[in-house]
Amino acid sequence: MDLKFPADLKYAPTHEWVRMDGDMATVGISDYAQHKLGDIVYVELPAIGVVLEKGSVAGEIESVKAVSELFFPLTGEVIEINENIADNPAFVNSSPYGEGWIMKIKISNPDEIKNLLSVEIYQEMIEKEED
Amino acid sequence: MEFITKEDLNEIKTPLYETHVKLGARMVNFAGWLMPVQYESILKEHETVRTLAGVFDISHMGEFIFEGPDVIPFLQYLMVNDLKLLEKSKGQYSCMCYENGTVVDDLVYYEESPERFRMIVNASNVEKDFQWINKHIGNFRVKVKDVSKERCRLAFQGPKSDDLIAPLVDTDLSTLNRFYFVFCNLCDIPAFIARTGYTGERGFEISFENKYAETIWNAFIKTGAGAAGLGARDSLRLEACYCLYGHELTNSITPIEAGLNWLVKPKEGIDFIGKEVLIRQKKEGTSRILVGLNLLDRGIIRENYKLFKNGVEIGYVTSGGFSPTLKKTIGLALVEIQYSSIGTEFDVEIRNKLLKAKVVPTPFYRNI
Numbered sequence: 001m002d003l004k005f006p007a008d009l010k011y012a013p014t015h016e017w018v019r020m021d022g023d024m025a026t027v028g029i030s031d032y033a034q035h036k037l038g039d040i041v042y043v044e045l046p047a048i049g050v051v052l053e054k055g056s057v058a059g060e061i062e063s064v065k066a067v068s069e070l071f072f073p074l075t076g077e078v079i080e081i082n083e084n085i086a087d088n089p090a091f092v093n094s095s096p097y098g099e100g101w102i103m104k105i106k107i108s109n110p111d112e113i114k115n116l117l118s119v120e121i122y123q124e125m126i127e128k129e130e131d
Numbered sequence: 132m133e134f135i136t137k138e139d140l141n142e143i144k145t146p147l148y149e150t151h152v153k154l155g156a157r158m159v160n161f162a163g164w165l166m167p168v169q170y171e172s173i174l175k176e177h178e179t180v181r182t183l184a185g186v187f188d189i190s191h192m193g194e195f196i197f198e199g200p201d202v203i204p205f206l207q208y209l210m211v212n213d214l215k216l217l218e219k220s221k222g223q224y225s226c227m228c229y230e231n232g233t234v235v236d237d238l239v240y241y242e243e244s245p246e247r248f249r250m251i252v253n254a255s256n257v258e259k260d261f262q263w264i265n266k267h268i269g270n271f272r273v274k275v276k277d278v279s280k281e282r283c284r285l286a287f288q289g290p291k292s293d294d295l296i297a298p299l300v301d302t303d304l305s306t307l308n309r310f311y312f313v314f315c316n317l318c319d320i321p322a323f324i325a326r327t328g329y330t331g332e333r334g335f336e337i338s339f340e341n342k343y344a345e346t347i348w349n350a351f352i353k354t355g356a357g358a359a360g361l362g363a364r365d366s367l368r369l370e371a372c373y374c375l376y377g378h379e380l381t382n383s384i385t386p387i388e389a390g391l392n393w394l395v396k397p398k399e400g401i402d403f404i405g406k407e408v409l410i411r412q413k414k415e416g417t418s419r420i421l422v423g424l425n426l427l428d429r430g431i432i433r434e435n436y437k438l439f440k441n442g443v444e445i446g447y448v449t450s451g452g453f454s455p456t457l458k459k460t461i462g463l464a465l466v467e468i469q470y471s472s473i474g475t476e477f478d479v480e481i482r483n484k485l486l487k488a489k490v491v492p493t494p495f496y497r498n499i
Contacts, residue, residue: 038173041174042430062431064173064174064366064455
């Protein structure tokens with residue numbers, strides 16, 4: 001397994017990644033998450049304008065074999081969703097940090113960022129899950 | 132994100148376990164067996180079987196040998212299909228039912244001689260079937276042997292399976308018709324080869340002694356065929372609309388309800404278990420029936436999702452998923468008979484939302 005975890009991203013224990021740009025957070029799922037799910041065939045995206053607390057369910061990701069929830073890693077409002085993955089959900093497998101991004105959130109509580117995991121801690125967590 | 136993790140450790144391994152692990156397969160517990168659900172990608176394996184050929188380890192399935200002068204009358208008593216339609220060197224799909232017409236198992240048996248039959252049953256039902264069969268032997272002069280764990284079973288399926296298997300066998304299989312079988316040498320190893328399958332493609336199901344498992348598996352891989360796991364096996368059989376025990380057939384569903392009206396034969400003058408109920412259902416129909424569905428809205432439907440018409444529950448999904456060949460969401464469902472005609476629309480409840488589905492002709496896809 002040759003999974004990639006960019007060091008400039010933050011990670012949630014529920015396997016979402018977050019890329020911060022001012023108060024804007026781009027969110028997707030990690031390479032580990034897409035690998036565990038297998039071939040993704042459908043992503044249910046949240047609606048633009050939805051405001052939700054950190055930890056709320058943002059949408060669902062269905063692979064051939066399983067369905068998993070996507071969570072809000074930070075509190076905020078959905079301001080953009082990746083319409084491309086509605087037609088091409090396989091982007092989440094092939095490019096989880098690029099074309100397979102899922103949504104952009106305008107965050108309302110910047111203090112939550114420090115509770116996200118660094119790449120080192122996230123990788124440690126995955127290794128424990130795998131043991 | 133949550134994943135299914137950690138298998139329990141009492142699983143049985145097929146003779147190809149190490150081979151699957153070396154190929155990078157994701158192994159899961161299926162009916163107590165540690166089986167490859169996928170190697171690299173279910174979608175790719177599915178496509179390989181639809182366009183070229185794939186090899187599946189199906190050693191988890193059960194294999195029984197029936198011997199004795201009363202094999203045919205005994206099977207006539209257990210089975211809903213009619214063995215009069217069978218002949219030497221041919222197999223037949225059938226169901227064994229309970230007295231109330233619901234299903235013990237669906238299976239295939241092959242007539243090697245009028246006094247010797249080979250039967251392949253579902254992995255999850257091996258013990259139950261073996262007990263059920265033995266319980267009913269009574270005065271029938273039949274001996275049944277479970278050879279499941281002595282033998283390896285493979286399925287070799289796909290439009291190119293004939294071309295790819297030809298150099299490996301000492302017999303011409305191109306003239307072997309559907310459901311017929313031969314004993315021949317495969318890679319110089321004695322093998323049972325039947326033209327049967329569970330994918331909706333041409334292909335073979337093969338059985339031979341365990342010790343040759345790796346040799347024969349590797350020979351198939353060397354032909355250019357792909358390794359295919361249980362994930363692809365399930366998506367392929369769903370497109371082809373083959374029933375899967377535990378889903379479309381269970382101990383609370385009859386073959387007539389599952390759309391297998393053709394399978395239950397009148398068998399006049401022959402008694403068989405479940406006959407009274409099944410013949411009545413065949414004549415009078417049932418209050419619910421299996422249908423094929425397309426989801427009109429976006430989403431994926433899965434087993435046990437409920438169906439509603441104008442807010443009233445009318446049935447449930449028995450199997451569902453994404454069809455890699457048709458690129459849309461398909462499913463099988465048991466619905467009340469008045470909502471079963473093609474074109475009928477109703478709602479599927481998916482996590483508290485209602486999505487539109489439509490009854491469509493089945494099978495969704497077959498290329499046999």
